[in-house]
Amino acid sequence: MAEEGFLIAARPDLANQLQAWAGNLRQERRLSPHTLDAYLRDVRQFLTFLTGHLAGAPGLSDIDNLRPADLRAFLAHRRRDGAGARTLGRSLAGIRSLLRFLEKRGLANAAGIHAMRAPKQPKSLPKPLTDRQAVAVTRSGEQLAEEPWVAARNAAVLSLLYGCGLRISEALALCPQDFAGNPAALHIAGKGGKMRMVPLIPVASAAVHHYRDLCPWHLEAGEPLFRGVRGGTLQPAIIQKEMRRLRSALGLPDTATPHALRHSFATHLLAGGGDLRSIQELLGHASLSTTQIYTGVDTARLLEAYQKAHPRV
Incomplete structure (x- = not known):
């Protein structure tokens, strides 16, 4: 991608669409710089893999003909390099974004990526300060x-x-x-x-x-x-x-x-009696399910206090 120094072997037809996709992410979808950089990096890694997987620089026809097996091979390659479930899930999100963009333009079939399930994410709770x-x-x-x-x-x-x-x-x-x-x-x-x-x-x-x-x-x-x-x-x-x-x-x-x-802001509000819907609005979460993770934090802290203090535990 020209704007981001996306120096990867790609045929001209694909290279032009990569530039258009990057512009769409920045100007229309208005992704944060951090998310944008992650998407570009993940797609760069995917195209690098395809260059070796296909024994040549990929073009639009190669992207259109992607199969779930190709995507699974990429995930297996990344896992061998030490990528965890969260990294792999984000990689799929970046690739999915590109394929959906191309599909809307009639340039690719995104059925393969739609058939892929993201790796199961490990459950982890935010770690607030006291x-x-x-x-x-x-x-x-x-x-x-x-x-x-x-x-x-x-x-x-x-x-x-x-x-x-x-x-x-x-x-x-x-x-x-x-x-x-x-x-x-x-x-x-x-x-x-x-x-x-x-x-x-x-x-x-x-x-x-x-x-x-x-x-x-x-x-x-x-x-x-x-x-x-x-x-x-x-x-x-x-x-x-x-x-x-x-x-x-x-x-x-x-x-x-x-x-x-x-995280501390949200956890302390919840512990003080704040309701989840209000905390969701204060944090700017699009989904209430994102905010609900803080109920797990509060429960974990209560159980920890109980285990430390109860004389019969």
Whole structure:
């Protein structure tokens, strides 16, 4: 794909459609950069496999003639390379997206991919922080940055993740105008451009205002609120690095990541009596089944407390 440096052997007819598919994912389906990169990478791996499997660069006719056996051979190849069930399931999702795109254009038959079942996914529960751990992470005084404004920035971002349940990409996409007039709520553009409203709790609002007071850069209303040390847009990797440093300083488990603060937001709301439907809306989940995983977290914590405390266990 030209836009993404998709340098893979493919016949011209297929190469042109790959470019169109990538543009569709970005401009019309509006996938997040992370999901888009994953889809492109998975399809690149698939085409690399097909080049060897078919003894030549694949074209549209090869894609049209794909059989379930070809797809199973690709999954077996990836599994031998160490790919797990989640990786294989995502690979199928990327390939399915491409084949559906081609099918809508009358260029391929997607029956083979429709007949494939994704590998059974292992059940795993989100690993939230305790309420005390989450509060410690969001305190400005706990931040390890030498510059006070950088410490305030990190605390503000982490406060939004825990206090509002934001994804890190959503927090870093906020602009000063989103906080105009000291609002009691934020309007967040989530995955696929889906809008939702989340309450802005006073502690998170205060953290943002403290950062703005200390920030040495001029913050235009429509430009990113959170800046790097050179004034550019703050990258997620910087916050992830800070979280790793906090894990060491505060003695937190390896599962304490920026996204774990979003899990903590949902789990603590549920434990406090919040209903699943409201939590679904606050998180921006398209399906209630996605939110229901947090009931498993709450149940697991109750059982753990019971087993530790009951004298007859």
